[in-house]
Each structure stands twice: as structure tokens, then as C-alpha cells.
Amino acid sequence: xxxxxxxxxxxxxxxxxxxxxxxxxxxxxxxxxxxxxxxxxxxxxxxxxxxxxxxxxxxxxxxxxxxxxxxxxxxxxxxxxxxxxxxxxxxxxxxxxxxxxxxxxxxxxxxxxxxxxxxxxxxxxxxxxxxxxxxxxxxxxxxxx
Amino acid sequence: xxxxxxxxxxxxxxxxxxxxxxxxxxxxxxxxxxxxxxxxxxxxxxxxxxxxxxxxxxxxxxxxxxxxxxxxxxxxxxxxxxxxxxxxxxxxxxxxxxxxxxxxxxxxxxxxxxxxxxxxxxxxxxxxxxxxxxxxxxxxxxxxxxxxxxxxxxxxxxxxxxxxxxxxxxxxxxxxxxxxxxxxxxxxxxxxxxxxxxxxxxxxxxxxxxxxxxxxxxxxxxxxxxxxxxxxxxxxxxxxxxxxxxxxxxxxxxxxxxxxxxxxxxxxxxxxxxxxxxxxxxxxxxxxxxxxxxxxxxxxxxxxxxxxxxxxxxxxxxxxxxxxxxxxxxxxxxxxxxxxxxxxxxxxxxxxxxxxxxxxxxxxxxxxxxxxxxxxxxxxxxxxxxxxxxxxxxxxxxxx
Numbered sequence: 001x002x003x004x005x006x007x008x009x010x011x012x013x014x015x016x017x018x019x020x021x022x023x024x025x026x027x028x029x030x031x032x033x034x035x036x037x038x039x040x041x042x043x044x045x046x047x048x049x050x051x052x053x054x055x056x057x058x059x060x061x062x063x064x065x066x067x068x069x070x071x072x073x074x075x076x077x078x079x080x081x082x083x084x085x086x087x088x089x090x091x092x093x094x095x096x097x098x099x100x101x102x103x104x105x106x107x108x109x110x111x112x113x114x115x116x117x118x119x120x121x122x123x124x125x126x127x128x129x130x131x132x133x134x135x136x137x138x139x140x141x142x143x144x145x
Numbered sequence: 146x147x148x149x150x151x152x153x154x155x156x157x158x159x160x161x162x163x164x165x166x167x168x169x170x171x172x173x174x175x176x177x178x179x180x181x182x183x184x185x186x187x188x189x190x191x192x193x194x195x196x197x198x199x200x201x202x203x204x205x206x207x208x209x210x211x212x213x214x215x216x217x218x219x220x221x222x223x224x225x226x227x228x229x230x231x232x233x234x235x236x237x238x239x240x241x242x243x244x245x246x247x248x249x250x251x252x253x254x255x256x257x258x259x260x261x262x263x264x265x266x267x268x269x270x271x272x273x274x275x276x277x278x279x280x281x282x283x284x285x286x287x288x289x290x291x292x293x294x295x296x297x298x299x300x301x302x303x304x305x306x307x308x309x310x311x312x313x314x315x316x317x318x319x320x321x322x323x324x325x326x327x328x329x330x331x332x333x334x335x336x337x338x339x340x341x342x343x344x345x346x347x348x349x350x351x352x353x354x355x356x357x358x359x360x361x362x363x364x365x366x367x368x369x370x371x372x373x374x375x376x377x378x379x380x381x382x383x384x385x386x387x388x389x390x391x392x393x394x395x396x397x398x399x400x401x402x403x404x405x406x407x408x409x410x411x412x413x414x415x416x417x418x419x420x421x422x423x424x425x426x427x428x429x430x431x432x433x434x435x436x437x438x439x440x441x442x443x444x445x446x447x448x449x450x451x452x453x454x455x456x457x458x459x460x461x462x463x464x465x466x467x468x469x470x471x472x473x474x475x476x477x478x479x480x481x482x483x484x485x486x487x488x489x490x491x492x493x494x495x496x497x498x499x500x501x502x503x504x505x506x507x508x509x510x511x512x513x514x515x516x517x518x519x520x521x522x523x524x525x526x527x528x529x530x531x532x533x534x535x536x537x538x539x540x541x542x543x544x545x
Contacts, residue, residue: 022280095193097500098496099496099497100331100495100497101339102494103334103494117481117500131374133464134254135332137418137419137426
């Protein structure tokens with residue numbers, strides 16, 4: 001997946017989705033990123049609750065070397081790191097409203113409409129991690145770069 | 146007051162039959178009571194829409210000039226292998242067939258973006274499909290190679306013939322292991338992180354006729370958006386499992402073998418399906434009318450999701466190893482609420498079958514019957530019941 005990379009002078013920025021396993025929610029990971037790797041970060045979206053898997057979308061900014069080292073540090077700690085793609089849309093013709101996507105989405109972007117049980121996709125909750133693309137049996141979810 | 150199928154058909158022809166969906170009958174029976182509802186209602190239409198892997202289609206492509214004998218040769222439709230082992234111009238394609246060069250699970254979990262189910266959908270949608278075939282050549286069928294576009298409108302026959310569809314009930318799949326697993330029940334999150342299920346529940350044909358008192362061999366049905374028939378009991382048909390007091394089975398139980406004219410079907414109800422890490426399949430829409438012959442049959446059709454139970458099974462251990470262990474039972478009402486309780490843990494649920502599309506099928510069938518374009522049929526022979534001696538045998542290996 002091509003990453004979104006912006007070159008600003010010598011610093012580059014990279015948007016990534018971080019999945020925190022339950023056991024790591026309490027670790028001071030972002031603090032280490034600033035202190036040890038001199039990276040700036042912008043939290044674009046976060047959902048972290050104690051005792052559950054956490055999810056954070058961040059933009060990291062720093063020199064190419066620090067950025068690579070920082071990402072390596074994140075992966076080594078056991079975090080799942082995914083590049084953030086641009087946009088996920090649903091092909092309404094293709095969607096059958098089965099609901100296989102619901103438990104795959106880490107951001108809770110899919111929900112069942114009470115009563116009708118039609119599957120709703122919330123654009124604003126989507127973090128564009130792309131996990132639903134291949135988990136959708138009729139392949140109704142589309143990734144746009 | 147008992148009715149016959151013949152009497153109901155007369156009422157349909159006269160436009161005075163009362164037809165309701167499997168969802169509507171629940172409310173009617175609740176309000177009017179079973180006795181009154183059975184007098185009022187003539188037909189209840191059911192529906193189901195989910196991945197049904199044991200599906201496939203037969204084609205007769207017509208004879209080329211000069212002639213080629215496909216039987217005993219090799220044939221591909223859009224690079225997906227078709228079964229060429231009949232006479233000269235007949236082919237079969239199964240929903241799970243994959244192109245020879247598909248990486249499958251070598252690149253785990255495999256994508257399975259295109260397979261036999263997708264070929265069937267493409268044909269039904271009226272799209273051209275590439276047929277490539279090789280044969281050995283005979284005096285009467287000299288040709289050895291054929292490469293041509295084909296289209297469903299030019300075929301002599303295109304027949305959907307599914308060996309096992311419309312499972313009466315199905316497992317709820319969970320994952321007790323520490324890693325994500327990729328199954329035919331969907332992507333299952335580790336440590337009871339999610340549960341996959343697949344049934345239309347209170348809309349599903351065989352839940353609403355749990356002892357097969359009206360659905361039998363020869364029953365005319367809605368199949369893939371067209372008209373089909375129950376051809377036989379489906380493979381793995383097993384009426385013997387445990388049942389609730391209301392008659393509904395608490396495990397897989399019955400299945401249907403169905404057949405119908407593919408040329409009259411629609412891609413809305415036959416959808417090529419890709420199960421990540423598992424394979425390609427076909428999602429099939431089926432609807433079956435249930436004639437309300439008496440109060441007992443009406444009572445079955447009014448069964449609700451809260452009264453139907455499915456077993457919860459670990460697809461990281463018990464299922465692959467064919468161990469009988471179940472982790473509990475949950476109702477379809479609980480499954481549809483979005484959360485079930487397994488081993489004291491709240492587990493989010495995800496369906497593979499579409500409830501809204503199943504409802505749409507039940508509604509469409511209701512309209513067909515209302516308009517007089519679909520009449521009910523008497524079964525030619527019954528499906529085997531719980532006392533029939535029919536059951537589901539595992540494979541006992543005999544190494545040689």
C-alpha cells in the first residue's frame with residue numbers, strides 16, 4: 001500500500017494507524033517517540049479504553065532516519081502499524097448488507113440499523129485502515145488512493 | 146380447518162389468497178392467535194440469502210464447426226477450470242473452482258478474488274465470458290482447441306444445480322486461539338474477539354417447516370431471482386440432531402439440493418463471493434412458500450428468532466479437528482442484537498447471510514404469488530424425517 005508521504009524541507013510526514021494490543025494500552029509509547037526519536041506527532045483519531053484494544057491514527061513527522069527508526073521501535077514493541085490510505089468507500093450496488101465487516105472494523109464504522117438490520121457505513125468513523133476491503137465477501141468496499 | 150394445496154392454488158388464481166412473509170406472520174399470529182391466523186392466511190413466504198459453497202452450474206455451449214468433444218478434455222471459463230467430463234458440449238462449473246494460477250493461501254490469507262461463483266455471476270449478469278478448451282480429437286470430433294467468448298443468451302442450456310443449499314441451521318463460529326483466523330465463517334478475531342454466524346433465522350425456509358411437512362422433492366421455489374425446484378435432499382442432510390420443543394433443530398440438520406433455469410435468474414440473488422483465506426464461493430438467494438394447510442404448520446411459521454438456537458463452536462480447535470465440543474448455545478435474537486455471551490465474555494457478532502436481502506426475497510415471492518405468476522406445488526416425495534434413518538456420517542479413514 002503506498003503511504004502518504006509529504007516532504008517538507010528535510011522532515012517527512014507519514015500517517016499511520018496504530019493498533020495497541022490490550023496489554024500495551026498503559027505503556028508510554030508516544031512519549032518514547034518524542035524523547036528517543038525526536039518525532040513530532042499529531043493525533044488524528046484515537047480510541048483507547050482500558051482493558052480493550054486501542055486504536056490511534058497519527059501523523060508522524062521527522063527526519064527520514066528518525067522516522068524509520070521510530071516506526072521500527074513501534075513495531076518491535078508489539079504494536080501493529082499500518083499505513084493510512086486515503087479513502088474507503090462502499091459500492092452500494094455490491095453490498096448485500098450481510099454484516100461480515102462489522103467485527104473486522106477496528107473503528108466501529110459499520111453498524112446494524114435497528115429493525116431493518118441494514119448495514120450502515122459511517123464515513124466519519126472510518127480511519128481508512130483498509131481491513132474491510134478483503135474481509136468483505138462480495139468485495140463491496142473500495143480503497144481509493 | 147384444514148386446507149389443501151389445490152384449494153390454495155384456486156384462491157391464488159382467483160386473486161383472493163392471503164399471502165404474508167415469514168416476518169409478517171409472526172406479528173399476525175401474536176395478535177390473532179394461531180387458530181385465527183391459520184384460517185386467515187394461506188401462504189407464508191420465506192427467504193434466505195447467504196454463501197452456499199456447494200453450488201454450481203451446468204452449461205451446454207452448442208457445437209462448434211468443426212466439432213470438438215469437450216468431454217475428457219480441459220475447459221476454462223475466464224481462466225477458472227470447468228468440469229469437462231460429459232458429452233461433447235456440456236460443462237459444469239463449481240462455485241469454489243479457482244484459476245490454476247491463483248496463489249490460493251500461499252500468500253496467506255489468500256484473497257480469492259475470482260472463482261467459479263464469480264463466473265456464474267458474470268454469466269447471469271449477461272457479461273461475456275472467455276471459454277478456452279482443449280480436447281484430444283476423434284474422427285467425429287476432430288477439433289483440438291477452442292477459444293471463444295460465450296454469453297448466456299447464446300447457450301442452449303444454463304442450469305443452476307446446487308448440491309447443498311439452505312442449511313436448516315448453522316454453527317456460530319468463534320476463535321479461542323491467540324491469532325486471527327480466516328474461515329468460511331468470516332475473519333474471526335482471537336480470544337473470543339468476534340463470532341460469525343449465517344442463517345436467516347426466523348425467515349429461513351427450513352426453520353419455518355422444521356419437520357418438512359410441506360417442503361419436499363419437487364417443491365417450486367424462488368431460486369437466484371428466478372424459479373427453481375427442490376431436486377432432492379441436500380448432501381449432508383441430517384434430520385436426527387437435537388431439537389427444541391418447537392421442532393427447530395439445534396444444529397445443522399436438513400439441507401436442500403435445488404435446480405433451476407440460470408438464464409432466468411438475476412445477479413442480485415447470485416453473487417460471486419470471496420472468503421479471505423478460505424476460497425471463492427457463491428451467495429445464493431432462496432425463497433420457499435409454505436402453504437398453511439393447518440394450525441400446526443402455521444404454528445411453525447410463527448417461530449421467532451428468540452426461539453431458535455445455534456451451537457457456538459471454536460473454529461481454531463474443535464471444528465478443524467472434528468471434535469464435538471460446543472461452547473454453548475445462543476438464540477438468533479441474541480446473535481442479531483450484535484453481542485452474545487460466550488464463557489462469560491461479551492462477544493460481538495457478524496453475519497455472513499443478509500437478513501435484509503432474505504426479507505426482500507420473501508417479499509418478492511409474496512408478490513409473485515399475489516400476481517398469480519407463481520403457483521404452489523405438491524411435493525412429489527417427502528424429504529427424510531427424523532425417523533427415516535438418514536443421518537450424516539463422518540469419514541472413517543482406511544489407509545492402504
